Amino acid sequence: MCMPMIQRHLKNKCRIEPHLELLNMDKLYFDLLIKNEDLTLDSGGLPILCYNQQSIAQDIKHAILESGLATQLIAERSKILRRDIILQMIFLAEDDERLIPGTITIEEESPNRLFLTAETYDFGSINLGINVNE
Template sequence: MSEVFYIDLLIQNDDFLLNTGQEPELCNNRQSIGQDIVHAILESGLATELIAERSPTLRADIFTRLELLVEGDERIVPGTVTVSEESRSRLWVTAETEAFGVISAGVML
């Protein structure tokens, strides 16, 4: 197992995941980076813009902005980010991290 560099509280269904002792579960490294990417996308407002936009050209622009947002994370290798639309209510983000390989994360819009 690799060394732990990033530690975060694990969030599922927009809430902290609690263990049997009602204490927050922790996540680290790959899972933490993926979770940070999802939150960055949601907090940026780009997901909301994507829902509202119908023009294919302007939607493509939003996807490019999403990729640039994710690439702005220092833990991500630039040029490796792919953002695709799984459905009208879910995005799929794939990127390569500097230290932990490829990660994938789903973003519910």
């Protein structure tokens, strides 16, 4: 191998290595971290990533909020119909293949706040607060 080929190979290796952390098996799921409906940035102004449990929890929260079920819950005053909407939220969460069906519970902490718990197949439990007025 001639010297220019070695240098080119080393340059390419350096460009690839920063992305290897995304292929690490202990970081199976990853996403951009969203807080207060906005990207969370580090001190350099770059988006922060979240992994595994945090990524799954964030996906479930956004699925519930984007489904329109949270809006229906705000509008509903009947306890029976509110419980029906919460059951629909549980079914929505159970569609996620990373969660163990039957382990998902959603409790009303207040009329505008829910608390979800669930077990994942690979990463233990998820505990998640959801403000339904977001």
